[in-house]
Amino acid sequence: MSNPDAKLRVQELRKTYGPVVALKGASLELREGEFLTLLGPSGSGKTTLLMSVAGLIEPDAGEIWIDGKLSTHTPSFQRDIGMVFQNYALFPHMTVFENVAFPLQMRRRRDTDIERAVNEALEVVQLGDYARRYPRELSGGQQQRVALARCFVYRPSIILMDEPLGALDKNLREQMQLEIKQLHTRLGITVLYVTHDQEEALTLSDTVCLMNGGAIEQMGAPAELYFRPVNAFVANFLGSPNIVSGSVAELGPTAKISLDGAATISAPHRPGISVGQAIKMMIRPESIVLLGAQDSAENMLRGSIKDVIMMGAVTRYLVTAVTGDVIGVTQLTREATGKLEPGNPVTLGWRIEETVLLSQ
Amino acid sequence: MRGSSRRSLHRGLLRLGPLLPMLAFLSLLFLVPVAQLLLLSVEDNDGNLSWIQYRRLFASDAYVRVLLITLKISMWTTLITVVAAYPIAYRLATSKTRSSGIIMLLVLLPLWTSFLVRTFAWIVLLGRNGVINGLLKWIGLTDAPLALIYNSTGVLIGMTHAMLPLAIFTMLPVMQSIPGDLVRAAGTLGARPGQAFWLVYFPLSLPGVTASGLMVFITSIGFFITPTFLGGNGEMMITQVIIEQIQTLPNWGFAGAVSILLLLTTLGFVAAYDAIFGMSNLTPTAAEARPSSGFLAEAAARIGKRLTHTMAHLAGGSSRLARRIGIVRRNPMAQGKSGRIRLFVTVLVVAFIAFPPIFIVPISFSRSEFMDWPPKGFTLDWYASYFVSGQWVSGTVRSLIVGVLTGLLATVIAAPAAFAFTRREIPGRSIWYALALSPLIVPRIIIALGLFHLYAELGLIGTSLGLVLGHTVLAIPYVMLTMIAVLRLYDRRLDQAAATLGANKWNTFWRVTFPLIRPGILSGFLFAFLVSFDELTIAIFVTGGLTVTLPKLMWDAALLNVNPGLAAVSTIMLVFVTCLIVGAEILRRRSIRK
Numbered sequence: 029m030s031n032p033d034a035k036l037r038v039q040e041l042r043k044t045y046g047p048v049v050a051l052k053g054a055s056l057e058l059r060e061g062e063f064l065t066l067l068g069p070s071g072s073g074k075t076t077l078l079m080s081v082a083g084l085i086e087p088d089a090g091e092i093w094i095d096g097k098l099s100t101h102t103p104s105f106q107r108d109i110g111m112v113f114q115n116y117a118l119f120p121h122m123t124v125f126e127n128v129a130f131p132l133q134m135r136r137r138r139d140t141d142i143e144r145a146v147n148e149a150l151e152v153v154q155l156g157d158y159a160r161r162y163p164r165e166l167s168g169g170q171q172q173r174v175a176l177a178r179c180f181v182y183r184p185s186i187i188l189m190d191e192p193l194g195a196l197d198k199n200l201r202e203q204m205q206l207e208i209k210q211l212h213t214r215l216g217i218t219v220l221y222v223t224h225d226q227e228e229a230l231t232l233s234d235t236v237c238l239m240n241g242g243a244i245e246q247m248g249a250p251a252e253l254y255f256r257p258v259n260a261f262v263a264n265f266l267g268s269p270n271i272v273s274g275s276v277a278e279l280g281p282t283a284k285i286s287l288d289g290a291a292t293i294s295a296p297h298r299p300g301i302s303v304g305q306a307i308k309m310m311i312r313p314e315s316i317v318l319l320g321a322q323d324s325a326e327n328m329l330r331g332s333i334k335d336v337i338m339m340g341a342v343t344r345y346l347v348t349a350v351t352g353d354v355i356g357v358t359q360l361t362r363e364a365t366g367k368l369e370p371g372n373p374v375t376l377g378w379r380i381e382e383t384v385l386l387s388q
Numbered sequence: 389m390r391g392s393s394r395r396s397l398h399r400g401l402l403r404l405g406p407l408l409p410m411l412a413f414l415s416l417l418f419l420v421p422v423a424q425l426l427l428l429s430v431e432d433n434d435g436n437l438s439w440i441q442y443r444r445l446f447a448s449d450a451y452v453r454v455l456l457i458t459l460k461i462s463m464w465t466t467l468i469t470v471v472a473a474y475p476i477a478y479r480l481a482t483s484k485t486r487s488s489g490i491i492m493l494l495v496l497l498p499l500w501t502s503f504l505v506r507t508f509a510w511i512v513l514l515g516r517n518g519v520i521n522g523l524l525k526w527i528g529l530t531d532a533p534l535a536l537i538y539n540s541t542g543v544l545i546g547m548t549h550a551m552l553p554l555a556i557f558t559m560l561p562v563m564q565s566i567p568g569d570l571v572r573a574a575g576t577l578g579a580r581p582g583q584a585f586w587l588v589y590f591p592l593s594l595p596g597v598t599a600s601g602l603m604v605f606i607t608s609i610g611f612f613i614t615p616t617f618l619g620g621n622g623e624m625m626i627t628q629v630i631i632e633q634i635q636t637l638p639n640w641g642f643a644g645a646v647s648i649l650l651l652l653t654t655l656g657f658v659a660a661y662d663a664i665f666g667m668s669n670l671t672p673t674a675a676e677a678r679p680s681s682g683f684l685a686e687a688a689a690r691i692g693k694r695l696t697h698t699m700a701h702l703a704g705g706s707s708r709l710a711r712r713i714g715i716v717r718r719n720p721m722a723q724g725k726s727g728r729i730r731l732f733v734t735v736l737v738v739a740f741i742a743f744p745p746i747f748i749v750p751i752s753f754s755r756s757e758f759m760d761w762p763p764k765g766f767t768l769d770w771y772a773s774y775f776v777s778g779q780w781v782s783g784t785v786r787s788l789i790v791g792v793l794t795g796l797l798a799t800v801i802a803a804p805a806a807f808a809f810t811r812r813e814i815p816g817r818s819i820w821y822a823l824a825l826s827p828l829i830v831p832r833i834i835i836a837l838g839l840f841h842l843y844a845e846l847g848l849i850g851t852s853l854g855l856v857l858g859h860t861v862l863a864i865p866y867v868m869l870t871m872i873a874v875l876r877l878y879d880r881r882l883d884q885a886a887a888t889l890g891a892n893k894w895n896t897f898w899r900v901t902f903p904l905i906r907p908g909i910l911s912g913f914l915f916a917f918l919v920s921f922d923e924l925t926i927a928i929f930v931t932g933g934l935t936v937t938l939p940k941l942m943w944d945a946a947l948l949n950v951n952p953g954l955a956a957v958s959t960i961m962l963v964f965v966t967c968l969i970v971g972a973e974i975l976r977r978r979s980i981r982k
């Protein structure tokens with residue numbers, strides 16, 4: 029765990045506000061150049077964790093190491109971090125140029141160096157022509173770019189971002205996600221990012237750290253969290269999966285799970301389970317296919333169509349299985365698929381690896 | 389073509405509708421009398437156009453000297469007040485702890501206390517045998533009493549005390565609108581706390597500071613109670629001269645000329661402020677405030693920038709130095725030495741604001757003939773003589789009646805105007821708005837003299853009606869500003885929701901809007917009541933014979949002899965107003981709970 033090269037190391041961080049536990053012993057590490065996102069619902073502790081790293085909240089216990097230096101109680105102005113705030117926190121009485129120059133002036137750089145660095149930074153975010161404007165004269169997306177430029181202009185060890193795209197509308201948000209991703213690759217910066225938007229987290233991050241109730245539920249690459257969630261919370265937070273309950277009937281090379289005796293499903297074996305145990309499993313709606321009369325699959329489940337919803341590129345089917353569970357199935361829309369109607373019998377099929385056993 | 393323009397004119401007048409009562413009222417009882425007074429100044433005694441009054445005004449340098457003294461005292465008052473108010477407002481704006489609530493309450497306390505009562509309190513505190521001299525002698529710091537009263541020290545202390553709440557509440561909204569994230573952002577970008585304050589917070593709070601400076605300054609220019617009781621001959625202010633002119637020998641023309649001098653001086657400062665900072669800064673938020681253009685404004689901006697950078701440089705340097713020689717705390721995130729200094733200053737200023745009126749109470753039981761400290765013995769004679777005197781009791785009752793009627797009239801006139809200003813597109817909006825607020829800016833003495841002259845023609849002198857009308861002129865801007873503040877916060881989607889649910893305009897107003905803004909209307913009414921209950925300037929001229937009010941009685945009595953009887957009346961007023969405020973607060977809470 030303790031890697032001396034880590035840009036940021038957070039160990040067993042705890043914070044309580046009166047009776048409310050905001051963080052209960054969170055630990056994580058951030059490599060140079062890594063983009064790590066703290067994802068979670070509101071109240072999950074992600075902002076508390078970020079603010080502690082920024083030095084704007086003092087944790088009750090635990091350690092924060094930045095660039096190999098113990099920084100738990102260092103004031104934020106000495107931490108060598110950069111932070112992009114939710115509402116950008118641009119200084120309204122300073123021009124764009126003055127805003128971006130501010131951190132360099134605080135570091136007592138020479139005026140000529142400052143001018144060059146600021147102009148470069150503004151070029152990077154394509155705001156070279158806006159140096160003399162005031163923040164209020166810029167659009168939301170432009171203000172966002174100024175906040176980014178102000179942050180990376182002094183090459184801080186880590187850049188922290190607190191829901192930086194929260195105030196933008198959907199189209200602009202997607203465009204800015206792309207720009208942040210490009211900046212990250214181009215400048216090789218290390219980023220700790222906070223969001224509650226799962227798509228944004230999956231789009232941007234090298235590593236996603238999913239938090240809930242002040243603790244880290246799972247940390248890993250986006251695909252890992254999506255396809256191999258460790259528990260029902262993680263599975264439910266990303267996408268809208270089917271979660272089915274059953275009991276372990278047989279353990280061999282694969283595990284056989286009985287669904288109340290009405291059907292049996294096979295899943296990859298998972299350490300720590302035993303025969304007879306009640307268990308939950310996850311099947312992604314896009315992993316399931318509607319089988320034709322002659323088709324077969326590793327896992328099959330019969331049922332009847334409950335509802336068909338054409339959502340554009342994909343069509344969503346709700347199927348009442350023989351077990352009584354309502355299973356969602358997502359397929360690419362084709363004109364021919366309109367044939368299915370509520371009440372039609374149907375057989376669902378998916379592969380063994382696509383059944384993920386969840387811990388309680 | 390013609391028809392449509394007439395229709396649009398008609399529609400414009402219709403939109404002005406809710407403003408009309410206020411415009412008519414202020415025109416008749418504010419614009420006309422003030423204009424009349426100013427016209428009198430360019431007439432000689434036979435009514436011919438003449439500059440004789442002005443020639444007399446400038447014949448000797450006596451009046452110019454009084455004006456300069458007035459400006460000097462006002463300038464010092466403004467400077468001290470704004471500097472003392474800043475840390476309090478900063479604390480109120482940036483900290484949401486329970487102690488902030490207490491500070492807020494203590495700062496509001498003197499606003500509920502009669503102006504005369506507060507002045508008498510300073511006589512008790514500052515006198516030769518007053519609280520402070522007694523304390524100094526007891527500690528052994530001084531042998532002979534210090535001269536704290538009947539000189540400029542006394543006047544400055546009294547005026548600063550009177551102006552502090554106004555200064556704090558004028559700068560507070562601007563400070564509250566500065567997002568906390570800005571200072572935090574400066575911290576993450578590498579600014580030390582001192583630098584973050586001087587480079588980010590302070591420049592953004594400046595619009596509030598300058599607005600508060602202007603309000604304190606133009607209010608100070610019109611003062612006369614404080615210099616009368618706490619000053620000596622050298623602190624004679626211009627309003628005192630005008631009162632003397634009218635009371636000793638009613639020379640209207642000359643009083644008009646002095647009024648012109650006072651009015652032009654006041655408006656001159658307002659115009660200079662507008663040129664430098666822009667009038668919009670008087671009711672701004674930090675994000676909206678922008679420097680106006682022009683030579684003066686640019687020069688001021690340059691000087692301001694240089695100043696804040698110097699302060700930031702000093703702050704950064706001193707904290708670096710402190711760190712190097714190791715006198716700085718180990719954990720810089722905890723409250724340190726500067727925090728303790730700030731706390732000390734806060735406690736000192738808040739105590740200065742809140743506690744003086746309390747010293748009035750023990751004096752009211754003293755057997756002494758003077759307001760001496762400590763009180764001698766114990767007697768209820770002063771209270772007994774208040775209650776047996778028909779004059780004092782009837783004066784109190786008259787003040788109450790006039791106050792309630794003023795509150796009602798001002799609310800009825802100002803509330804529709806507040807609705808119009810917040811909810812409608814009104815042609816000529818800024819003109820009407822300026823008119824509605826101008827009774828705040830035009831010195832009260834000018835309004836009082838104008839009304840005196842008008843009432844003399846209409847036979848309204850010595851009537852309660854005349855008092856109510858005059859007090860309503862003064863109360864309208866207060867009620868309107870209170871109501872506008874409430875209406876700005878009102879979520880109009882509630883009205884729209886009511887409309888979609890089938891309520892007509894009448895039902896929407898009475899069932900949805902009115903219940904929600906009732907606390908605002910109540911506090912507007914209360915504001916107007918207190919303005920009237922404490923009003924002296926108009927009362928000095930317009931009352932007479934049997935219609936005197938309580939402040940006028942106190943003023944007359946104090947000019948003859950300042951004795952513990954005034955302390956007893958003051959105590960009664962303190963208790964009464966406190967009951968009123970507490971009662972209103974209970975009513976408000978109950979209506980919110982409903």
